[in-house]
Amino acid sequence: MSEHAHHHVDHHSVAGHGDANINAMALSATLHCLTGCAIGEIAGLIVGTALGLSTLATIGLAVALAFVFGYALSTLPLLKAGLAVGTALSVVLAADSLSILTMEVVDNLVMAVIPGAMDAGLVNAVFWVSMMIALGVAFLAAYPVNRYLLRRGKGHALTHEYHHGAGTPSGARRFIPSFTTGTLVAAIAAFMIGGLVVSIAAELEDSGAGVHAQASVRT
Template structure:
């Protein structure tokens, strides 16, 4: 009787451990995607502003990275504020939860963009830029996932905000108007925006090729 009971006990613990591990994996994926969307929005906005203002590549990267941190922190702060924390406390929690993850993404993302030939200088209406950005963000996700998982296992990172997101009372006052932005919606918006940028850049390149071919044909005809 004791032996089967002990075996059942052990199996129960093993199942519980597996369930906990699965929970951490899911939380790590969600946390990484959440940070990634903020970084992507900030970087693309920074690159668009830098290009529009005619900034050098170095200053454009500085602006893009700064906005990536700003947007990443902002997206994490909104739900914490909605959960009831004051601005100072919310920022303190978010800075502790997201800084390492965002920093990892930014280092990896910019390193990959620098390694993709021509991506940094391609401009926004160029398929090389958008393809490079897609590759860079995918690699940044892979790099930041284990960081977030490691933090979650130690009760840090998004574990600091998880209970606030899921255990908060119904928001009251001005907190009712703070938007709720689910991670899947943000990811879908970023994917759609990047695919749109790629399609536009490919169409622009095709149009330029067609125009060049038409011009060359006209020159030959005139001769």
């Protein structure tokens, strides 16, 4: 991106935006990053568990996929708006890297602190509750980071000016999916709550089977 383009983005991305608007933009940006991180982490944990990877390898895969999905969710709207792939990726890398990094560091630290969270399986209520807590703390940590960047015309301010850009052929744009942040957040929340419910049901079933087995032995 040229120096002139950077100046254009920095100047117009925050001009005319009061604290209320910056707060709203920071909230949206943080929720967007949170969604990508959640998708990547859950996908990484599922794949790592299915492949029988070690805990460290599984965490590494989850973190890598968090970055991949985080960048992907930010790139798709820019492609839809008309930016070329290379331009979109360069903007997203500059805009989202610090936010995603903050989330991943905080999220994994919280998971490491919660007893049993790192060793809990996917069909375990401890895992899902711990994940919800970790993502919530990560959100609180990343929000001021995004707000700080926005006030300086950086972070998601870099993507704001490209919503009506040009570069991708109009015919190709029809094949690029559009996801609102609200829809993605709702889908992730539903998935995590579903995972928690399934885990609780499995634990209750195992508990009931154990009680039944003990009763059979006594008789």
